[in-house]
Amino acid sequence: EDQVTQSPEALRLQEGESSSLNCSYTVSGLRGLFWYRQDPGKGPEFLFTLYSAGEEKEKERLKATLTKKESFLHITAPKPEDSATYLCAVRENTGFQKLVFGTGTRLLVSP
């Protein structure tokens, strides 16, 4: 069965203090690893899709990377507005479209 584990569960940073969030996954065949951001009371907002080991994608202060077993979301010089829950999800190579999510990392960036 697919498994997605995210760590840490919660992370508190000072503004400007860079860090990384981890997403470890176990799937029989990966057909996409997705990062989403979720603000309180809202639905997940798409950030990145990664398909193969070695792939990297960037958006503003965020960079996502992928290996065969895990993905990292690097946050460089975060700002308070980056505070949110970051979700990782995988799609298995079965022909079905469902996403399997991790429990997320709650990030709080203090000014």
Added chain:
Amino acid sequence: EAGVTQFPSHSVIEKGQTVTLRCDPISGHDNLYWYRRVMGKEIKFLLHFVKESKQDESGMPNNRFLAERTGGTYSTLKVQPAELEDSGVYFCASNNRGDPSPEQYFGPGTRLTVT
């Protein structure tokens, strides 16, 4: 372009009652998904429509849940009768089969509280 919308945003019902949640996907999206997040747990897949057909309903917890998508536009998810463990946030998502990017676009969710 309007995003995925869900109605109601919050519903409080008593155990044994019936509730119907509605999802309007992004216009033109063939794929519609339902997910649920119960307290403290991860978001879990419930089912997937392609137009009006159920492509994958492997995540539906039991026969108290009935999802429909008549006409291939909006979808409803009915819970009858509701139980305490059905409380949670129900998300709907959509995307288009023809798009090269497979990301799913999520609605704001319906928070269901069963008392």
